Amino acid sequence: xxxxxxxxxxxxxxEGEDVSMNCTSSSIFNTWLxxxxxxxxxxxxxxxxxxxxxxxxxxxxxxQFGITRKDSFLNISASxxxxxxxxxxxxxxxxxASKLTFGxxxxxxxxx
Amino acid sequence: KAGVTQTPxxxxxxxxxxxxxxxxxxxxxxxxxxxxxxxGQGLQFLFEYFSETQRNKGNFPGRFSGRQxxxxxxxxxxxxxxxxxxxxxxxASSSLPGGxxxxxxxxxxxxxxx
Numbered sequence: 179x180x181x182x183x184x185x186x187x188x189x190x191x192x193e194g195e196d197v198s199m200n201c202t203s204s205s206i207f208n209t210w211l212x213x214x215x216x217x218x219x220x221x222x223x224x225x226x227x228x229x230x231x232x233x234x235x236x237x238x239x240x241x242q243f244g245i246t247r248k249d250s251f252l253n254i255s256a257s258x259x260x261x262x263x264x265x266x267x268x269x270x271x272x273x274x275a276s277k278l279t280f281g282x283x284x285x286x287x288x289x290x
Numbered sequence: 291k292a293g294v295t296q297t298p299x300x301x302x303x304x305x306x307x308x309x310x311x312x313x314x315x316x317x318x319x320x321x322x323x324x325x326x327x328x329x330g331q332g333l334q335f336l337f338e339y340f341s342e343t344q345r346n347k348g349n350f351p352g353r354f355s356g357r358q359x360x361x362x363x364x365x366x367x368x369x370x371x372x373x374x375x376x377x378x379x380x381x382a383s384s385s386l387p388g389g390x391x392x393x394x395x396x397x398x399x400x401x402x403x404x
Contacts, residue, residue: 181332211392220294220380220395221333266333270393277323277346278382278393280333 184267184281191257192289199265199284200251207269210243210250211278215264224265225252257288292317294383294396302402308369311399315362315383321345322364323393324356327378336379339364340387371403 184201191197201210209228213221225236227243227250234241240253250267267281295314303309315322323346324336335348339358356366362383368375378400382393 213395218378218398218400220296220382220397223392223394226392268333277335277338277348278325278333279335280325282332 180279182267182269182279182281184284186284187282188285188287190287190289193257193259195257197254197257197261197286198251199267200249201267201269201281202249203269203279204248205269205271205279206247207271207279208247209270210241211268211270212239212241212250212252213266213268215266215283217263221266254286257286259288259290262286262288294381294394296379296381296396296399298399299397300400300402302404303371304404305371305373307371308367309371309401310365310367311379311381311401313364313366313381313383313396315364315381316394319383319385319394320362321384321387321391322358322362323382323384324364324366325380325382326350327380327398328376333380336366338387345387368401373403375401376403377401 182203212224215221225241230247232243238255265284268278297312321340323338327333338346342358353369358364378398380398381396384391384393
């Protein structure tokens with residue numbers, strides 16, 4: 179099945195550092211969503227983006243919907259240990275389809 | 291407001307058996323989607339239901355089926371289980387279908403096929 183290209187695949191950072199990850203697609207999406215998943219749990223929605231060029235923040239998280247509608251990035255500032263997990267981007271299609279196409283995931287590990 | 295609930299959380303089945311998984315969406319949400327998550331393929335869309343009708347279907351064999359009830363609860367069924375069906379099955383709900391409504395996920399059902 180289709181997956182979006184997400185990078186980096188994994189990151190090891192120190193507490194307090196900023197993190198940046200991005201997602202690219204060959205297809206246009208109407209909505210970009212960013213999720214975080216902890217082991218054995220379902221993805222938790224972090225940020226939703228609805229318009230090309232939109233920049234949205236949620237606490238220490240900032241995400242942008244690319245102008246071309248084919249990419250998005252997520253930044254986490256001043257990382258803390260509870261940021262550990264796998265982050266997924268997801269694109270939601272045009273028209274009336276609710277189907278989400280997910281990225282390959284970025285595994286974030288934070289060291290003290 | 292309670293989140294999406296899925297039952298059971300864990301399941302072990304034998305090859306050739308069938309299995310039914312259940313999902314209760316967030317109260318007031320009428321759209322339910324199902325996803326399969328495996329280490330090799332990641333998160334893949336299975337199907338979406340709204341008002342008891344399947345609106346969208348992913349690229350999975352006919353052994354995978356689902357339905358939605360009038361109270362928006364949904365079930366998915368996998369018949370003639372194969373080893374490759376071992377996965378985390380996730381259900382997501384949204385208020386309405388369509389590309390502008392956020393989807394919220396349940397904790398998933400971990401299916402192991404032996």
